[in-house]
Amino acid sequence: MANNPSAEDSLIARYFKPLATDPGAFGLVDDAAVLAASGDDIVVTTDAIVEGVHYLATDPPDTVARKALRVNLSDLAAKGAAPAGFVLTLALRSKDDSWLRPFADSLGEDARTFACPLLGGDTVSTPGPQMISITAFGRVPKGRMVGRTGARPGDRILVTGTIGDAALGLDVLTGGTAARALTSDPVARDALVSRYRIPQPRNAVAQAVRDHASAAMDVSDGLAGDLTKLCAASSVSATVDVTRVPLSAAAAGLIGRNVSCVETLLAGGDDYEVLCTVPPAQCDALIAAGQAAGVAVTIIGTIVAGHERPRFLDGQGQELVLKRLSYSHF
Amino acid sequence: MANNPSAEDSLIARYFKPLATDPGAFGLVDDAAVLAASGDDIVVTTDAIVEGVHYLATDPPDTVARKALRVNLSDLAAKGAAPAGFVLTLALRSKDDSWLRPFADSLGEDARTFACPLLGGDTVSTPGPQMISITAFGRVPKGRMVGRTGARPGDRILVTGTIGDAALGLDVLTGGTAARALTSDPVARDALVSRYRIPQPRNAVAQAVRDHASAAMDVSDGLAGDLTKLCAASSVSATVDVTRVPLSAAAAGLIGRNVSCVETLLAGGDDYEVLCTVPPAQCDALIAAGQAAGVAVTIIGTIVAGHERPRFLDGQGQELVLKRLSYSHF
Numbered sequence: 001m002a003n004n005p006s007a008e009d010s011l012i013a014r015y016f017k018p019l020a021t022d023p024g025a026f027g028l029v030d031d032a033a034v035l036a037a038s039g040d041d042i043v044v045t046t047d048a049i050v051e052g053v054h055y056l057a058t059d060p061p062d063t064v065a066r067k068a069l070r071v072n073l074s075d076l077a078a079k080g081a082a083p084a085g086f087v088l089t090l091a092l093r094s095k096d097d098s099w100l101r102p103f104a105d106s107l108g109e110d111a112r113t114f115a116c117p118l119l120g121g122d123t124v125s126t127p128g129p130q131m132i133s134i135t136a137f138g139r140v141p142k143g144r145m146v147g148r149t150g151a152r153p154g155d156r157i158l159v160t161g162t163i164g165d166a167a168l169g170l171d172v173l174t175g176g177t178a179a180r181a182l183t184s185d186p187v188a189r190d191a192l193v194s195r196y197r198i199p200q201p202r203n204a205v206a207q208a209v210r211d212h213a214s215a216a217m218d219v220s221d222g223l224a225g226d227l228t229k230l231c232a233a234s235s236v237s238a239t240v241d242v243t244r245v246p247l248s249a250a251a252a253g254l255i256g257r258n259v260s261c262v263e264t265l266l267a268g269g270d271d272y273e274v275l276c277t278v279p280p281a282q283c284d285a286l287i288a289a290g291q292a293a294g295v296a297v298t299i300i301g302t303i304v305a306g307h308e309r310p311r312f313l314d315g316q317g318q319e320l321v322l323k324r325l326s327y328s329h330f
Numbered sequence: 331m332a333n334n335p336s337a338e339d340s341l342i343a344r345y346f347k348p349l350a351t352d353p354g355a356f357g358l359v360d361d362a363a364v365l366a367a368s369g370d371d372i373v374v375t376t377d378a379i380v381e382g383v384h385y386l387a388t389d390p391p392d393t394v395a396r397k398a399l400r401v402n403l404s405d406l407a408a409k410g411a412a413p414a415g416f417v418l419t420l421a422l423r424s425k426d427d428s429w430l431r432p433f434a435d436s437l438g439e440d441a442r443t444f445a446c447p448l449l450g451g452d453t454v455s456t457p458g459p460q461m462i463s464i465t466a467f468g469r470v471p472k473g474r475m476v477g478r479t480g481a482r483p484g485d486r487i488l489v490t491g492t493i494g495d496a497a498l499g500l501d502v503l504t505g506g507t508a509a510r511a512l513t514s515d516p517v518a519r520d521a522l523v524s525r526y527r528i529p530q531p532r533n534a535v536a537q538a539v540r541d542h543a544s545a546a547m548d549v550s551d552g553l554a555g556d557l558t559k560l561c562a563a564s565s566v567s568a569t570v571d572v573t574r575v576p577l578s579a580a581a582a583g584l585i586g587r588n589v590s591c592v593e594t595l596l597a598g599g600d601d602y603e604v605l606c607t608v609p610p611a612q613c614d615a616l617i618a619a620g621q622a623a624g625v626a627v628t629i630i631g632t633i634v635a636g637h638e639r640p641r642f643l644d645g646q647g648q649e650l651v652l653k654r655l656s657y658s659h660f
Binding site: 009026029030031032033034035036037038039040041042043044045046047048049050052053054075076078079081087088089091119120121122124125126127128129131133135137138140142145147148217218229233 | 339356359360361362363364365366367368369370371372373374375376377378379380382383384405406408409411417418419421449450451452454455456457458459461463465467468470472475477478547548559563
């Protein structure tokens with residue numbers, strides 16, 4: 001917070017001070033915040049979203065705020081960490097109250113919902129696209145962060161929620177085939193758009209992931225690509241039964257009508273679900289913890305020995321050819 | 331680090347993996363880093379710099395990298411914290427090796443020099459100006475972060491280094507009066523430009539600040555404005571003897587020639603020195619610690635009771651009228 005002349009100070013006081021509920025934030029009037037660790041490890045993750053790249057200029061400010069925080073909360077969930085707070089860097093083109101007010105209010109609502117208070121930040125002006133960069137902190141007992149390297153042959157592959165909705169939501173918003181196919185189905189359309197704009201981070205199952213998963217990450221760039229990364233980090237391969245990949249009713253409907261295909265959904269971005277590997281004996285416990293928290297957890301495949309890319313098999317056991325594995329914002 | 335498709339992964343591996351020397355960074359292949367706290371408090375600070383706002387598009391990439399990290403290291407120094415690491419968000423217009431290579435190499439050099447390793451980050455593309463946002467972490471013994479609220483009447487006001495050089499350096503780079511006055515003095519010109527481009531954070535005196543200061547902050551937006559903020563946070567006022575404010579030879583020369591005036595230097599930005607208040611009995615110890623570390627520490631005034639703005643007195647005891655208190659990037 002070094003660059004905080006009066007204009008920035010008053011903006012911070014007006015919009016963001018109410019979000020700084022943690023005593024370590026000092027009401028945002030100091031240069032730094034204090035994060036009490038109390039013997040835990042602090043898990044640190046950082047993700048930025050850029051207007052026109054990670055969100056659309058037409059997305060409402062309240063969903064932009066939620067997305068900015070939730071993409072980071074999703075990382076914490078996958079690492080098995082309990083949210084502890086976040087810092088915010090906001091690059092603004094203008095100080096328009098009609099944008100900042102709903103942005104700050106929704107950010108504050110999510111900060112409360114997920115028990116992740118604002119600890120500090122920096123507000124800068126930019127002549128370019130707006131950008132929100134968040135660094136979020138979580139706590140895990142010492143040495144207990146869930147990494148990417150622990151997957152072992154025989155572990156089952158599990159995923160939370162449903163896959164591919166956000167990619168279809170973006171397709172709806174940008175006038176793609178899904179938009180045309182859903183003109184007369186506003187319920188499905190809104191459901192998919194909402195999944196693109198407002199990720200549902202799975203913090204409710206973070207502790208169960210920590211207790212049971214051998215490896216985990218969040219699915220943000222496409223299930224196929226992200227599983228490939230996890231397998232590479234663990235020096236293993238995988239087999240996925242594509243018929244088991246959980247789909248929403250809206251997504252299943254579009255596949256049934258051949259508007260979309262499962263390959264596209266497997267490589268679509270912005271799912272923000274937890275992908276994890278779990279020893280067979282512990283799968284039931286994780287699934288039960290998900291049920292208790294209202295989060296679907298589905299077994300979609302198995303880790304196998306080897307260094308090949310994961311194989312995605314259809315209902316006939318035939319391997320799908322994926323033209324691309326993931327969605328690149330870069 | 332959720333948005334890390336292959337293009338970003340290879341960029342990270344190529345340029346930034348060598349900087350991730352801390353085991354908690356997991357070689358930048360995980361979604362998150364671990365910061366072991368071991369009973370200390372973690373101090374968190376975040377500062378972003380935007381091309382054309384906080385640095386010039388013509389500034390070399392190596393100095394941009396150093397500035398981005400050092401403005402955060404300066405906050406840690408003023409809070410009495412030992413650097414522990416940082417995360418980096420880089421918004422890039424292009425992936426030009428001739429910019430990224432010196433940027434990453436210099437960032438790595440500074441990370442080593444200041445014992446502040448890269449823990450993670452996010453690289454995003456932007457069609458707008460480049461931006462570097464850094465969140466830096468430091469450690470202090472539990473409850474020992476130096477705040478802004480502890481200044482008491484009678485405490486002396488101390489500042490490290492010299493004041494106003496960076497503002498004059500910016501004036502040189504943007505063709506202002508200082509540029510014209512120094513055409514035939516490349517040594518002074520280069521010294522001032524270097525102070526603008528490459529802050530000298532005072533981490534070498536961080537522990538002495540923690541041991542002796544009642545309140546502290548870094549001077550980033552102008553000494554006058556920053557002291558005003560510190561006094562407001564502590565509910566006190568101050569008297570500064572402007573003749574004691576430490577100036578470099580180059581700055582003193584420009585004032586002697588009436589090219590610049592001290593009021594401008596007091597309100598100039600980008601000093602990145604430590605401003606602190608210290609009980610009289612402890613001033614010598616802090617000054618001695620500075621001497622041992624090669625950092626000048628100068629008494630410039632006294633904290634007084636009251637809620638008025640700090641008064642800046644000239645050699646005749648007359649109050650200077652400051653048209654503005656600080657430099658606003660916003």
